[in-house]
Amino acid sequence: MTAPAEAVITVKDLVKKFGSFTANDHLSFEVYRGEIFGFLGANGAGKTTAIRILCGLSVPTSGYIRVAGFDAFTEAEKIKKHIGYMSQRFSLYEDLTVFENIRLFGGIYGISRKAIRERAEELLETLQMQAVRDTLIGRLPLGWRQKLAFSVAVFHRPGIVFLDEPTGGVDPITRKQFWEMIHASAADGITVFVTTHYMDEAEYCDRISIMAEGRIIALDTPAALKKQYHASSINEVFTRIARNA
Amino acid sequence: MKKFLGFVRKEFHHIFRDRRTLLILFGMPVVQLLLFGYVIVNDLRNARIAVLDLASDQVSREITGKIISSGFFRLVTYLESERDIHEVLKQGQVREVIIFEKDFARKLQSDGRAAVQVIADASEPNTARMMVNYTQGILMSYTLERNRNLPQAAAIIPEVRMEYNPELKGVYMFVPGIIAMLLTLICTLLTSIAITREKELGTMEVLLVSPLRPVQIILGKVTPYLLLSLLNAMVILLMANLVFGVPVVGSVVLLLAMTMLYILTALSLGILISSLTGSQQVAMMISMVGLLLPTILLSGFIYPIENMPLWLQAICHVMPPKYFITIMKDIMLMGNGLMYFWKEAVVLLFMTAVFIILSVKKFKIRLS
Numbered sequence A: 001m002t003a004p005a006e007a008v009i010t011v012k013d014l015v016k017k018f019g020s021f022t023a024n025d026h027l028s029f030e031v032y033r034g035e036i037f038g039f040l041g042a043n044g045a046g047k048t049t050a051i052r053i054l055c056g057l058s059v060p061t062s063g064y065i066r067v068a069g070f071d072a073f074t075e076a077e078k079i080k081k082h083i084g085y086m087s088q089r090f091s092l093y094e095d096l097t098v099f100e101n102i103r104l105f106g107g108i109y110g111i112s113r114k115a116i117r118e119r120a121e122e123l124l125e126t127l128q129m130q131a132v133r134d135t136l137i138g139r140l141p142l143g144w145r146q147k148l149a150f151s152v153a154v155f156h157r158p159g160i161v162f163l164d165e166p167t168g169g170v171d172p173i174t175r176k177q178f179w180e181m182i183h184a185s186a187a188d189g190i191t192v193f194v195t196t197h198y199m200d201e202a203e204y205c206d207r208i209s210i211m212a213e214g215r216i217i218a219l220d221t222p223a224a225l226k227k228q229y230h231a232s233s234i235n236e237v238f239t240r241i242a243r244n245a
Numbered sequence B: 001m002k003k004f005l006g007f008v009r010k011e012f013h014h015i016f017r018d019r020r021t022l023l024i025l026f027g028m029p030v031v032q033l034l035l036f037g038y039v040i041v042n043d044l045r046n047a048r049i050a051v052l053d054l055a056s057d058q059v060s061r062e063i064t065g066k067i068i069s070s071g072f073f074r075l076v077t078y079l080e081s082e083r084d085i086h087e088v089l090k091q092g093q094v095r096e097v098i099i100f101e102k103d104f105a106r107k108l109q110s111d112g113r114a115a116v117q118v119i120a121d122a123s124e125p126n127t128a129r130m131m132v133n134y135t136q137g138i139l140m141s142y143t144l145e146r147n148r149n150l151p152q153a154a155a156i157i158p159e160v161r162m163e164y165n166p167e168l169k170g171v172y173m174f175v176p177g178i179i180a181m182l183l184t185l186i187c188t189l190l191t192s193i194a195i196t197r198e199k200e201l202g203t204m205e206v207l208l209v210s211p212l213r214p215v216q217i218i219l220g221k222v223t224p225y226l227l228l229s230l231l232n233a234m235v236i237l238l239m240a241n242l243v244f245g246v247p248v249v250g251s252v253v254l255l256l257a258m259t260m261l262y263i264l265t266a267l268s269l270g271i272l273i274s275s276l277t278g279s280q281q282v283a284m285m286i287s288m289v290g291l292l293l294p295t296i297l298l299s300g301f302i303y304p305i306e307n308m309p310l311w312l313q314a315i316c317h318v319m320p321p322k323y324f325i326t327i328m329k330d331i332m333l334m335g336n337g338l339m340y341f342w343k344e345a346v347v348l349l350f351m352t353a354v355f356i357i358l359s360v361k362k363f364k365i366r367l368s
Helices: A045-052 A076-083 A098-108 A112-125 A142-155 A172-187 A224-230 A234-244 B002-016 B019-037 B058-069 B084-090 B106-112 B127-149 B170-199 B203-209 B215-244 B253-278 B280-297 B310-315 B320-334 B338-367
Strands: A006-019 A022-034 A038-043 A060-069 A081-087 A161-163 A191-195 A209-211 A215-219 B046-054 B073-078 B096-100 B116-120
Touching: A006 A045, A006 A191, A022 A045, A022 A215, A038 A045, A038 A172, A038 B116, A045 A060, A045 A161, A045 A191, A076 A081, A076 B215, A076 B310, A081 A142, A081 B203, A098 A112, A098 A142, A098 B002, A098 B096, A112 A142, A112 A172, A142 A161, A142 A209, A172 A191, A172 A224, A209 A224, A215 A224, A215 A234, A224 A234, A224 B046, B002 B019, B002 B215, B019 B170, B019 B215, B046 B058, B046 B084, B046 B127, B058 B096, B073 B127, B096 B127, B116 B127, B170 B215, B170 B253, B170 B280, B170 B320, B203 B215, B215 B253, B253 B280, B253 B320, B253 B338, B320 B338
Parallel strands: A038 A191, A038 A209, A081 A161, A161 A191, B046 B073, B046 B096
Antiparallel strands: A006 A022, A006 A060, A209 A215, B096 B116
């Protein structure tokens, strides 16, 4: 990244408390336009809480948070219009056809009917799925569904897309293809904020952060982190950090 | 608005592509109405009887004729001797045997009294009681008629009129109950399942992250059920009228308005249930056990509330269907106006408000 980096997510001193429990303890980071940002951490480290706040689903206790140019405290509804989201659990309707799913979500994000139809044809062509346009999602193999779910998440061309463990339970080949799609989207200027359990996937990210016990304890490019921790893989980095924590 | 309509269309797709939902929506009303209308019959019709006429004179034959022509009984056979009585009862050929004593007419003439023995098969107590009552009734009216011209002792003759349902048709009572039950089923059960299903599938999260507001999501989910259940209520009313001749004495508009009110109550309860749990199973259990059974048993639909022990009556009073059924009966059978049941309507309104406030609170807690 040689051009001056433009932050699309700015987080300073994000704190989220549930009663006396602090789920997010003074998180601070920035995510830049077109970047693939890996958000790593063990279960219960506070990842999900942070993502929910960034998506406007939950209100932070304190801090300065801007997503896509909007304030997380006062402009959550505006944030929602400018982001895409795909969760680890499958997110399309199985009893709707491929096109009906696209039309539904396109409509929810306020895209005109004509634009939906045009973009849908374009999308199906890219995915080579024209033949299944009117097939129920439930009849498609899991890999296809996952790719479609991602395409639907970025269908309204959001500035940022949040992927919460998008490749959970998917076979290795589909995972690889999925990451190719992620890279293609990033190349188109969509910022990708992704959480994952698979450490090999972390290597595909431009930068990663690692969370433990509500705090970010490491944040850099995969290469720099490996160097810093004298590790040969991110997996090793992760276990070393976990041991120290 | 366009977003909202797109969302409602999706919900219709869900409904029309799910065979189970379709069955509950369109199969249930018809089956229920026919079942309750035809099977659960409280009135007597064509009960099989036998007659042992030891007198075989003019009077005994006249009375037998009256009993048969009443429509309540059907004469299967004349018995020859007392030995046959238990045989025909045991074989189930007849449910009741009527025996006229020897010299029936003569005794009646000379002594002023003669005996008729009625033996009923009480292995089904309700039917037996009804048969005996009907038989006694016929005998009584015969005696009265016969004595009309005689100077007689002071007698109290009750003149009974069955108001609002002169033929005592059971189906009159069931129609309001069935409508209440189906609306509860559709609005509460199906809605709570529909909402929890989105939670289970993880699609709810995707919807919440979208620009749709939570209110729009919930309204979008319940709108199809609201429309379909209103349609359902009208179909039941129409069918009840055409097939069973159940009238709507009062205002149809008022009836539909009150139906709307109850639909809202049931829907808000469905929303509340789905806000309490994230699992379809639990939502179904709560709706079925906590709601459907009480609707049938504790709403005065089949069993009168007045006859229940006090603690059970107390439970009945918190069951929304009870109030709706009262209103329905008022309008349909008595032709009453709002003046007569405004209290029930207020209770339903109050319940609806409570359910909505609780769901909103629950939702806010989840968000923060």
